[in-house]
Amino acid sequence: xxxxxxxxxxxxxxxxxxxxxxxxxxxxxxxxxxxxxxxxxxxxxxxxxxxxxxxxxxxxxxxxxxxxxxxxxxxxxxxxxxxxxxxxxxxxxxxxxxxxxxxxxxxxxxxxxxxxxxxxxxxxxxxxxxxxxxxxxxxxxxxxxxxxxxxxxxxxxxxxxxxxxxxxxxxxxxxxxxxxxxxxxxxxxxxxxxxxxxxxxxxxxxxxxxxxxxxxxxxxxxxxxxxxxxxxxxxxxxxxxxxxxxxxxxxxxxxxxxxxxxxxxxxxxxxxxxxxxxxxxxxxx
Numbered sequence: 001x002x003x004x005x006x007x008x009x010x011x012x013x014x015x016x017x018x019x020x021x022x023x024x025x026x027x028x029x030x031x032x033x034x035x036x037x038x039x040x041x042x043x044x045x046x047x048x049x050x051x052x053x054x055x056x057x058x059x060x061x062x063x064x065x066x067x068x069x070x071x072x073x074x075x076x077x078x079x080x081x082x083x084x085x086x087x088x089x090x091x092x093x094x095x096x097x098x099x100x101x102x103x104x105x106x107x108x109x110x111x112x113x114x115x116x117x118x119x120x121x122x123x124x125x126x127x128x129x130x131x132x133x134x135x136x137x138x139x140x141x142x143x144x145x146x147x148x149x150x151x152x153x154x155x156x157x158x159x160x161x162x163x164x165x166x167x168x169x170x171x172x173x174x175x176x177x178x179x180x181x182x183x184x185x186x187x188x189x190x191x192x193x194x195x196x197x198x199x200x201x202x203x204x205x206x207x208x209x210x211x212x213x214x215x216x217x218x219x220x221x222x223x224x225x226x227x228x229x230x231x232x233x234x235x236x237x238x239x240x241x242x243x244x245x246x247x248x249x250x251x252x253x254x255x256x257x258x259x260x261x262x263x264x265x266x267x268x269x270x271x272x273x274x275x276x277x278x279x280x281x282x283x284x285x
Contacts, residue, residue: 064278072115074136082161082180102230107247129264140240190280193276
């Protein structure tokens with residue numbers, strides 16, 4: 001199951017076409033993807049039982065080439081968590097010791113952008129890239145067990161955690177959340193892929209390109225703390241809610257660790273992809 005947002009309405013995608021979920025369900029389900037995230041399992045069951053026909057021939061193959069037509073699938077998550085230093089090679093490139101427990105920070109939902117949206121870089125430069133697997137919570141709660149952890153995730157998508165490094169590292173303490181929450185600094189999408197459609201998330205491969213230049217490659221199986229561990233850890237401290245986003249960390253290849261450092265500039269296009277989940281393509285202004 002792939003769920004996207006088109007013209008402010010939730011659609012279900014196949015390779016060949018799509019249909020409007022609210023219309024096809026005669027109003028049983030909302031037209032808002034953020035609301036559907038609260039009823040993910042119910043929606044999956046309904047789709048399996050009813051198998052609605054596509055009413056539009058534009059499917060995932062079409063939208064993969066026309067990303068600008070899609071909006072970010074989720075716009076109003078209650079919480080956005082992000083994990084730092086979760087790939088050993090990335091930890092090494094930033095000259096940090098491997099953490100003994102997950103390093104967690106947050107981003108703000110006002111920074112969310114769509115899969116083909118342009119991103120205006122703030123003055124001063126220093127904007128870096130971090131492609132990440134994003135997990136979407138569908139069953140919330142506290143103290144979720146490791147056995148139940150993956151069952152708490154309803155979908156996955158591609159995320160890009162843009163970071164303004166000068167502001168992030170200035171002052172007496174790092175400013176992770178603010179430096180990573182400028183307008184457009186959280187490109188998301190291109191759609192939500194149901195967790196039941198992914199046989200093994202550890203086989204997913206991540207990549208970042210700037211124009212045609214490869215910047216990052218990695219695989220989810222390289223994570224220091226896997227997704228069940230992250231869910232157990234987070235839910236032991238805070239309550240998770242349906243629709244929450246968990247950015248699970250980035251592989252090595254970020255700009256600030258290059259010699260000399262390499263940051264994004266206007267006129268470039270940032271490409272972020274994960275196998276089986278799709279790709280983002282964000283022009284930089």
